[in-house]
Amino acid sequence: MNPVDLVxxxxxxxxxxxxxxxxxxxxxxxGAFTLTITNGLGTGINRYIDDTVAAMGAEDxxxxxxxxxxxxxxxxxxxxxxxxxIVGEQNGPPGTTNVVAPIGSxxxxxxxxxxxxxxxxxxxxxxxxxxxxxxxxxxxxxxxGFVSGMRLQLAAGEQPDIEASDFxxxxxxxxxxxxxxxxxxxxxxxxxxxxxxxxxxxRHEVEATVVGVAEASLGTTSSAVPNDALNDALFAAQxxxxxxxxxxxxxxxxxxFDPASSADEVAALEADLADAGYDSTTVAQQLGAFKSxxxxxxxxxxxxxxxxxxxxxFGIVNTLLMSVQERTREIGLxxxxxxxxxxxxxxxxLEAVFIGFLGSAIGAGLGMIAGSAISSALGGALLADLxxxxxxxxDPVSIAAIIIVVMGVAFLAGTLPAVRAARADPVESxxxx
Amino acid sequence: xxxxxxxxTTPILSARDVRKSYGRGANRFDALKGVSLDVLxxxxxxxxxxxxxxxxxxxxxxxxxxxxxxxxxxxxxEDTRSLSGAALNRARNQTFGFVFQQFFLTPNASxxxxxxxxxxxxxxxxxxxxxRALAVLEQLELxxxxxxxAVSLSGGQKQRSVIARALVNRPRVIFAxxxxxxxxxxxxxxxxxxxxxxxxxxxxxxxxxxxxxxLASRCDRRxxxxxxxxxxxxxxxxxxxxxATAEERAA
Ligand SMILES: Nc1ncnc2c1ncn2[C@@H]1O[C@H](COP(=O)(O)OP(=O)(O)OP(=O)(O)O)[C@@H](O)[C@H]1O
Ligand SMILES: [Mg+2]
Numbered sequence: 001m002n003p004v005d006l007v008x009x010x011x012x013x014x015x016x017x018x019x020x021x022x023x024x025x026x027x028x029x030x031g032a033f034t035l036t037i038t039n040g041l042g043t044g045i046n047r048y049i050d051d052t053v054a055a056m057g058a059e060d061x062x063x064x065x066x067x068x069x070x071x072x073x074x075x076x077x078x079x080x081x082x083x084x085x086i087v088g089e090q091n092g093p094p095g096t097t098n099v100v101a102p103i104g105s106x107x108x109x110x111x112x113x114x115x116x117x118x119x120x121x122x123x124x125x126x127x128x129x130x131x132x133x134x135x136x137x138x139x140x141x142x143x144x145g146f147v148s149g150m151r152l153q154l155a156a157g158e159q160p161d162i163e164a165s166d167f168x169x170x171x172x173x174x175x176x177x178x179x180x181x182x183x184x185x186x187x188x189x190x191x192x193x194x195x196x197x198x199x200x201x202x203r204h205e206v207e208a209t210v211v212g213v214a215e216a217s218l219g220t221t222s223s224a225v226p227n228d229a230l231n232d233a234l235f236a237a238q239x240x241x242x243x244x245x246x247x248x249x250x251x252x253x254x255x256x257f258d259p260a261s262s263a264d265e266v267a268a269l270e271a272d273l274a275d276a277g278y279d280s281t282t283v284a285q286q287l288g289a290f291k292s293x294x295x296x297x298x299x300x301x302x303x304x305x306x307x308x309x310x311x312x313x314f315g316i317v318n319t320l321l322m323s324v325q326e327r328t329r330e331i332g333l334x335x336x337x338x339x340x341x342x343x344x345x346x347x348x349x350l351e352a353v354f355i356g357f358l359g360s361a362i363g364a365g366l367g368m369i370a371g372s373a374i375s376s377a378l379g380g381a382l383l384a385d386l387x388x389x390x391x392x393x394x395d396p397v398s399i400a401a402i403i404i405v406v407m408g409v410a411f412l413a414g415t416l417p418a419v420r421a422a423r424a425d426p427v428e429s430x431x432x433x
Numbered sequence: 434x435x436x437x438x439x440x441x442t443t444p445i446l447s448a449r450d451v452r453k454s455y456g457r458g459a460n461r462f463d464a465l466k467g468v469s470l471d472v473l474x475x476x477x478x479x480x481x482x483x484x485x486x487x488x489x490x491x492x493x494x495x496x497x498x499x500x501x502x503x504x505x506x507x508x509x510x511e512d513t514r515s516l517s518g519a520a521l522n523r524a525r526n527q528t529f530g531f532v533f534q535q536f537f538l539t540p541n542a543s544x545x546x547x548x549x550x551x552x553x554x555x556x557x558x559x560x561x562x563x564x565r566a567l568a569v570l571e572q573l574e575l576x577x578x579x580x581x582x583a584v585s586l587s588g589g590q591k592q593r594s595v596i597a598r599a600l601v602n603r604p605r606v607i608f609a610x611x612x613x614x615x616x617x618x619x620x621x622x623x624x625x626x627x628x629x630x631x632x633x634x635x636x637x638x639x640x641x642x643x644x645x646x647x648l649a650s651r652c653d654r655r656x657x658x659x660x661x662x663x664x665x666x667x668x669x670x671x672x673x674x675x676x677a678t679a680e681e682r683a684a
Contacts, residue, residue, distance in 0.1 A: 002556040009553075016541065333537045336498055338526025339554045340519060427499045430533060 001343050010350035014358075017323065021355060024312070024319045028359025029366075031309030032406050036367025037374075037392060038305050039402060042298030044375065044393035049291055051153065060259035061150075062266075062280045063123070064111065064273060065252045066101040100279075102249035114276060116257055116269040122250035124235040129195045129203075131171070131224060133179040138195065141175065143234070144223035145254075152225060156184035157212030160227035167208035167230035169194070172222045173215055184213040194224070196238045204237035206230065255280065309406060312359070313413035316352050320417035324348065324424075331421050332429025345422035352414020353407050360406035368394050443510040444471035445606060445638055446495055451504035453490050453661075464490040465501070466661040474605065477632045477639035479649035482658035488642045489610055491658065495640065496529055496608045497521050526555050530599030530637075532628075534611035536591045540584035544575065544594050547583050551602045562601075569597045573627065589620035596627055606638040607631070613648060625651065 001009070014021055103111075103122060111120045123145060130138035146152075146160050152170055160168045169192060173184060181187040187210045194206050208230050216222070226234065239247055257269055266282065273280045324331070331344060371392035378391055453465040464487045472478055472495070480488045493499040494506060497513055506513045508524060516524070530551075538547045545566055552562035570576045573593045578586060586594060592612065599607050609628065613621030625648055631637045641652060649655045650669065657665040 001554050002558075005553050005556070005559075329537055330539055333531075334550070334554060336496075336525065336531055337551045337554050338522040338524075340522050343554075427493050430537070 001339060001347075006343060006346055007350055010347050011354055013323070013347070014351050014354050017326075020319050020322065024315045024355055025359040025362070027312035027315040028309065028356060028406060028410070029363040031305055031312045032360040032363025032402060033367040033370075034308055035302060035305035035402050035406075036364045036394070036399065037371050038298060038301035039398050040367070040371045040392040040394050041301065042294065043395055043398060044390045045294050045298075046291060047393050048389045049294070059283065060118075060257055060261070062255050062257065062270070062282045063252055064103075064120075064255050064278045064280045066103050066107055067277050067279055068101040100251060102251065103253050104248040104250075108253060110276065111253060111255060111273075111278070114269070114272050116261070116265065116272065117255050118258060119256040121254050123252045123254050124231055125251060126196065126226075126231060126234040126238055128224070128234065129197055131175065131179070132193045132195075133181070133190065136180055137178070139175065139178055141171075141194075142223040143231075144225045145231070146170075146225045146227060152212065153215045155213045155215045157188045157210070160211055160225060162228050164227055165229050167206065167233060168211040168227040169208040169230055170212035170214050170225040171210055172224065173213050174222055175224075176213065187213055194226075194230075194234060196234055198238055198240040198242075200241045202240065204240065206233050206237060309409055313409050316355055316410055316413040317416055319355070320348060320352055320414055321420070323351075324417045324421045327421075328424065328429045331424050332426040335424065335426040336430060341422040344424075345418045348418035348421045349411055349414045352410045352418070356407040356410025356413075357403065359410075360403045363406075364399050364402055368399070444507075445474040445509055446472040446640075447507045448491075448495060448501075449505045449507070451491075451494055451501040451506065453487075453494060453499070454502045464661055465494070467504070468658075468661070468663055470495075470656060470663065470666075472606075472638060472640060474638055475632070475636045476654065477629070477652040478641070479652035479655045480640065480642045480658060481644065481646070481649045481655055484644075486658045487661040488658055490661075492608055492610055492640060492642050496531070497525055526551060527602060528605050530602065530604035530607040532592075532595050532599050532607060532609040532612045534614045536583075536595050536615075538583035538591060538594060538598075541582055543580055544570065544583055544586065544597075545579040547594060548579075548597045548601055550598060555602060566597070566601055569601045570594075572600075573597045587620075588616050589623060592616060592620070592624050593627065596624070600631065600637075604637065606640060608640050608642075610642045611644070612641065613643075613645065621648075 108120055108122060111117055126143045128141055128143045131141045132138040146162070150159075152159060154170070155173050157170070160170055171179070171187065171192065176184060176187055179187070179192065181190070190210050191207055192210055194208060196204050196206070198204065208226065211227075214225065255273075257266065261269070270280050335341070335344065371394065375391040375393070379389070448468055448470045451465055451468045452463065455462045455464060468487075468491060470491075480491060482488050490499070494501050497506065497508070508516075508528070513521065513524075538544075539550075545563070548566040548570060549562045552565060557565070567576065567579060570579050573596060575590065575593055575597060578590060578594075583591065583594065592615070596612075599609075607628070612628065613624055616624060628639060628641070629651060632639045639652070641648065643649055653669055655665075655667040655669070656663055657667070
């Protein structure tokens with residue numbers, strides 16, 4: 001029997017006992033449908049997180065702090081006071097204070113000398129008091145950092161230009177109304193005034209142009225994002241009156257590494273930094289914990305779907321055992337007429353694989369339709385505050401993987417009946433009672 | 434060609450001291466106890482004997498469906514024990530045709546599908562197997578039933594479909610186990626005529642297992658079997674039918 005006929009016969013045999021086949025397909029359908037939805041959930045949420053990573057920082061960047069000499073564990077008891085130490089801005093678990101040593105030009109040089117560091121820059125942390133447009137009411141606002149490679153999720157306008165010497169700022173869309181803009185597009189090109197207070201409590205105002213409006217996302221909720229020129233100007237204004245030594249003490253620095261680095265190379269760089277006495281965090285790491293929680297939940301959901309599939313695979317075993325039983329004579333006849341055992345095995349396993357294919361293709365198809373409907377319904381209501389989030393998303397690779405896995409499971413389930421058919425002795429099967 | 438004695442060369446099938454036992458120890462049953470038989474190309478042989486005497490067992494062994502416990506079967510002079518499984522399958526597919534006592538037609542498939550089955554197994558392409566199956570159905574006057582489901586045929590039509598299926602791969606030997614056992618006398622006679630025509634006109638070797646003395650008497654040789662042993666081989670004397678055949682051929 002040539003392969004085309006083998007597949008054709010297997011497909012034809014599948015529909016000989018329609019009710020039985022349809023019931024089996026239905027069982028597989030339930031499993032495949034569930035697996036598609038749960039997988040889509042994982043894909044959707046993780047894709048959102050990945051987009052957010054780009055909004056929170058570039059991929060080839062890590063934030064570095066210097067470990068304070070007496071920065072021992074909180075559990076070791078009260079810590080000795082260190083007048084030079086800075087309370088770091090990096091968030092730890094509630095209840096811990098991250099005491100870090102200051103980073104000055106000596107440390108910056110040391111960092112620049114470490115193998116794998118492409119560039120280093122102190123993080124000039126700016127505290128802006130307020131933002132106002134056209135002499136209107138002032139509103140409190142935070143300022144986020146922007147480094148090259150980072151991509152904000154914009155409602156309008158463009159990313160701030162790192163190279164530009166004019167003062168540019170991206171404002172969050174939640175400020176549009178209060179600053180008196182009709183919509184996001186109306187804000188582009190408009191001037192805003194940012195106010196900072198220096199150590200001597202003198203107020204400084206800096207004027208900047210709005211180049212973009214950011215959508216609220218997981219990473220940057222309600223901060224204005226300046227370009228380098230504006231950030232430097234704000235920092236300079238804020239530092240007015242400080243002496244040189246005070247100026248030369250940053251709580252953290254930003255380190256760039258080769259964007260083509262593998263995970264191992266990044267780990268090696270982090271180990272080198274740790275040896276030199278620095279803590280480092282990449283953006284991916286900051287979101288890593290969140291991602292592993294999502295992955296864990298999706299794994300549990302997938303496990304349920306797989307249990308459903310396992311139950312369905314017993315349905316396949318049952319269906320095929322029955323058809324092997326019913327077709328004993330036909331199998332005997334085909335073997336008497338010279339059909340090899342391998343082909344008989346192939347005929348029945350292909351039938352199993354085809355049942356698996358039908359169940360999973362229909363399951364995945366309807367799963368995608370249902371998933372898209374659910375996420376667009378939720379996106380308009382429950383999740384309207386998280387623009388850019390498609391709760392259940394699908395990528396072709398994982399859909400194909402689901403179908404192939406189900407077909408594989410079906411093949412395994414089909415082996416027992418198929419082996420039984422292949423072993424049938426033609427004389428025995430043809431001996432009439 | 435009349436077949437019976439023209440080929441004094443190598444027999445197409447020959448059994449040498451074939452034994453077949455079922456079970457072991459106390460349950461052991463010897464169905465064949467040392468059978469030797471040469472089947473010449475083109476002859477017709479009847480295997481007759483009482484129920485349980487071992488007729489079907491002998492046929493299955495000769496047809497390479499079953500392996501003898503002891504002894505050898507030679508196919509055109511070649512010891513079949515030396516053949517691989519694939520070669521045995523090929524021999525059964527290309528050289529043999531089977532007519533069993535029961536029809537073994539797939540009831541919900543069309544007559545054409547049923548008849549094409551051996552060609553499908555042989556890997557013959559779609560168009561070619563259709564053409565050949567339709568030709569055979571034509572030969573057996575079943576062409577108008579090609580599209581019908583096998584289940585809808587009468588007993589005689591079913592048996593003719595089975596013969597068509599046995600013929601479609603142009604076999605050299607047809608094995609028929611009680612080919613008329615399920616048919617009434619008149620229909621049975623038609624089926625017998627078809628088989629003997631094939632033997633006479635196409636030189637196809639016939640090996641027929643039967644209880645029916647009358648059917649057996651139409652064969653060139655009658656092999657009597659009792660309790661797993663050949664007790665007698667009777668050659669048919671040149672009789673009326675032989676004469677009739679000669680006349681036909683002369684005409
Ligand atoms: N698989 C088997 N196991 C045990 N005994 C068997 C088996 N197959 C056949 N036999 C025995 O071998 C003997 C010969 O069987 P076989 O089928 O050849 O008889 P037969 O001459 O064809 O009879 P019938 O005319 O009734 O078909 C019988 O006694 C039968 O019981
Ligand atoms: Mg029998």
